[in-house]
Amino acid sequence: MRVIPSLSQLCKDMTGYDFIELFLQSKFRSKIKVMGGDKLRIDAEVFADFFKPTVSRIISHLAYMLTKPVVQGCAAILMVGGFSESPMLHEKVKSSFRNMKVILPDEAAVLKGAVIFGHEPTTITERICKYTYGEGSTHRYSKRCNHPIGRVQMDENGDLRCYDLFITHVKAGQSVKMDEEQPEMISTPITDDQTAIGVDVYASSLTNPQLTTEDGCNLIGKLRVPISDTSSGSNHKFGISFIFGGTEIVVKVVDKESGEIMLKSVDFLG
Template sequence: MSFSGPEVIMKFKNKHTDDYIEIFRDFEIKKRQISPTKQEKVTIRMPASLSTLCIDMRSNDLKSLILQSRFGGKVKVLSDKLKVDADVVKEFFGPTVRNIIDHVATLLKEPSVHGCAAILMVGGFSASPMLQESVQAKFRNLRVIVPDDAGLAVLKGAVIFGHEPTAITERVCKYTYGTGTTHQYNGTCEHPEGKVESDKNGNLRCYNIFSIHARSGQSVKLNEEQPEQIYRPVSDDQTKIGFKIYSSSTAHPHFITEEGCSLIGEFTIPISDTSLGSNHAFGTSFIFGGTEIVVKVEDKATGEVTLESVNFLG
């Protein structure tokens, strides 16, 4: 609705939120009825509050502003309805459909999906004929499946998975997962200034390191343990080691402070015997693939193994 101006739309959103949401709900229904061959005008209800705001802020009602815009011959206002030529509405889908097609094409080049025979389209937008026909045209060598109630497929899948975790035996990590950690500076580290500080014992340490346990794009099987990593307390008198778990949108993050890194949870390893001090080693292995992340901890001094739950609520 560029004919009304971004200032009008922002005020409309803030002042008349119910009407703003109703427009999007109406379009959500209409977008599933628009196909590449559609020629009929698309009708969307326009609340009177928007036209009133246009008069207050632009000294013209919505109908007059449309006539003055480049959409004058293709968009009309009749009472409380906006009638839009099919060609104009189809333009809305262009950038989004192209981005989805490009993203899927990139994913299909990944080694982990070699041999893929079908594309399963789920989510509300998958019900759009515009997207369906574009996917079918681009990936003619693959079978394209659109289930009934595609918009509910993700929700239904989550419910089924919650009741029967073994229904999905393998998944691909969307993000890189790891812990924020530190290690003693050894003179060859290439950490930037500000990441190396003195601890309370006077030793130089490198901080905010992203210790990776699983990378984005990696396949993880149900209850599969990831490679073990060893952690030790920083000081001799520590009675526990606290870990913060981070996710990253990149495959090779170095620091937890990088763009795309987010804190998602935390867990703690209790240390009942402090006699070994900072030499007390603990092996940790993340277990993915279930309904939550579990951390397996092995006390290397005693051989005792425990499963630590992750607090995702903070």
């Protein structure tokens, strides 16, 4: 392994020793040789240890995923991506899942799959959601609220309201079909004179998020829906549903009074 001058200089600036000097002072000095002044020869055993924590986490995660009902009956593991070409990872996967076929394609499978999808989108009919998707919401505060206590403030009507609530439309790990519309959720204005409602779309790494302020929750899109007729006040109903297809989510908002439909595309890959 060649040690680039900038790395050696960085070590010297921070510790007073250059990179090779630090190595020679470490517990690995008997297994490392300096070659030509700017190169290190490292025993294979030491180098392999660098990868053990990552490989172990991948194996643990695979074992966990294979317990999920959605993958019951799975008979093969397809390894794609740059790190999947590591012989250490490949051999560990094969030895850990002996009852499954492990496939390592010779070509860039992810890139090829993206090209195929671009030319023929119907080749993918179903996908597993990586994240939980939903919308931010609010409701009147009650001592019987069954969600974690978050932001509670007085609204324009003088009522206490709970804000930043996460309303789930589809959960992480859930299978969704191409262009399949998910169950509709009903939303209403907060005040009688409200002239628009906002729909904030969130993605969360949690399976059952309760608040949009939780760690792992990110705003991925915003939609503003005008209310042309305010005569129904806060009883004006809007149906909100998510449609999954391709590389994006489509948020569909239906005005239950006028029948008007608004669609908004949100990046699915974020």
